[in-house]
Amino acid sequence: MKKLAAISLMITMLAVALLVNARPIVADIPAPPIIGSTISDFTLPDASGAAHTLASLHGKNGTVLIFIATQCPVSNGYNERMEKLAQDFKARGINVVGINANSTESAADVKDHAAKNNLTFTILKDNGNKVADMLGASRTPEAYFLDASNKLLYHGRIDNSRDITQVNSSELRDALEATLSGKPVPKATANAFGCSIKRGGE
Amino acid sequence: MTHSAKHIHVRLVVGSAVVIVSMLLLTFSAAAQRKTAHKAPNNRAAKPPAQVRAVNAEEMQALLKRDGKRPLLVNYWATWCDPCRDEFPDLVKIDRDYRAKGLDFIAITLDDLSDINTAVPKFLLAMNAKMPVYLLSVADPEPAINMVDSNWSGALPATFLYDNTGKVVYKHFGRVNPGELRAELEKLVGSKQ
Numbered sequence: 001m002k003k004l005a006a007i008s009l010m011i012t013m014l015a016v017a018l019l020v021n022a023r024p025i026v027a028d029i030p031a032p033p034i035i036g037s038t039i040s041d042f043t044l045p046d047a048s049g050a051a052h053t054l055a056s057l058h059g060k061n062g063t064v065l066i067f068i069a070t071q072c073p074v075s076n077g078y079n080e081r082m083e084k085l086a087q088d089f090k091a092r093g094i095n096v097v098g099i100n101a102n103s104t105e106s107a108a109d110v111k112d113h114a115a116k117n118n119l120t121f122t123i124l125k126d127n128g129n130k131v132a133d134m135l136g137a138s139r140t141p142e143a144y145f146l147d148a149s150n151k152l153l154y155h156g157r158i159d160n161s162r163d164i165t166q167v168n169s170s171e172l173r174d175a176l177e178a179t180l181s182g183k184p185v186p187k188a189t190a191n192a193f194g195c196s197i198k199r200g201g202e
Numbered sequence: 203m204t205h206s207a208k209h210i211h212v213r214l215v216v217g218s219a220v221v222i223v224s225m226l227l228l229t230f231s232a233a234a235q236r237k238t239a240h241k242a243p244n245n246r247a248a249k250p251p252a253q254v255r256a257v258n259a260e261e262m263q264a265l266l267k268r269d270g271k272r273p274l275l276v277n278y279w280a281t282w283c284d285p286c287r288d289e290f291p292d293l294v295k296i297d298r299d300y301r302a303k304g305l306d307f308i309a310i311t312l313d314d315l316s317d318i319n320t321a322v323p324k325f326l327l328a329m330n331a332k333m334p335v336y337l338l339s340v341a342d343p344e345p346a347i348n349m350v351d352s353n354w355s356g357a358l359p360a361t362f363l364y365d366n367t368g369k370v371v372y373k374h375f376g377r378v379n380p381g382e383l384r385a386e387l388e389k390l391v392g393s394k395q
Contacts, residue, residue, distance in 0.1 A: 010309055166341060196285055196357040
């Protein structure tokens, strides 16, 4: 038995040595704020160059920030859904704001894209990924729902599928509805595949 | 020397012998493993190119399992993803350079199932890609994303390197830096040349 113990100890020591030798895994994108934390005010220009603050854009019942792209097919698959979300909740005191943080897409591209796709909500241009870094945003589309006091209540996908015929869970809409009814958000995070945000320098 | 002291002495000798034998055994088995890895057939040539199999989340999880022999590189991509297309030639070269050295490499596409016989194989043929390619087909992507990595948002491309025990030793979100990835691969399979 003691021999067995000696062998086990030996193997354990080797395993520990291998683990200690392992390299740390480096993450490139800042971690997103935790659900429930308050998002600080920021200032970004829209596609025409006019500056907006989060304080000036937020609705009386909250704000939805969505990182979007002009060229990403996943983000583009959501154009109509995002516009409808903005229309549906405007009268209910929640404003939808788009943010384009792709260094590969210019303010002029953003303006053209919005016009072509009938996007009427404000779209900000996040040059230098200031806000994308602050929110730990990594893909398009990626949504953040802040309540009236800018507390983060939901972070993640709009729904489960870029193909509208396959949608069977709408986490973002559910979060908005729950908050307007004074209920807790049923699911505070959910992921989906999307395009990487092309940060400056990539 | 008392009887008990003699007993302890014998125990120490036996103990040391066990340690030495275990170390030798481990060294030999590692060497044998390297030899196997080195002799493993290069299945690039045998595999017909551009055949893509659809998998669900459970089947994908099974693909990521390791049996202690070969490390695994996994790239998540899609034909609609620009940086994925941009990095693909580098990955094809990495597959060519490291498969014979003992690396398994699979590419998992998030294209629509409707593209499995069209856009996906067309792209793979154009890239002269020889690694096995699978298309993840799921109604809800979240369980699959969380299964791979709880810190992954689902942004494409994403690349993960597992050692031969299935432990993630390197991951990268966004377009890979081929030099950085090759340096990580050298640490895992470089000595097996």
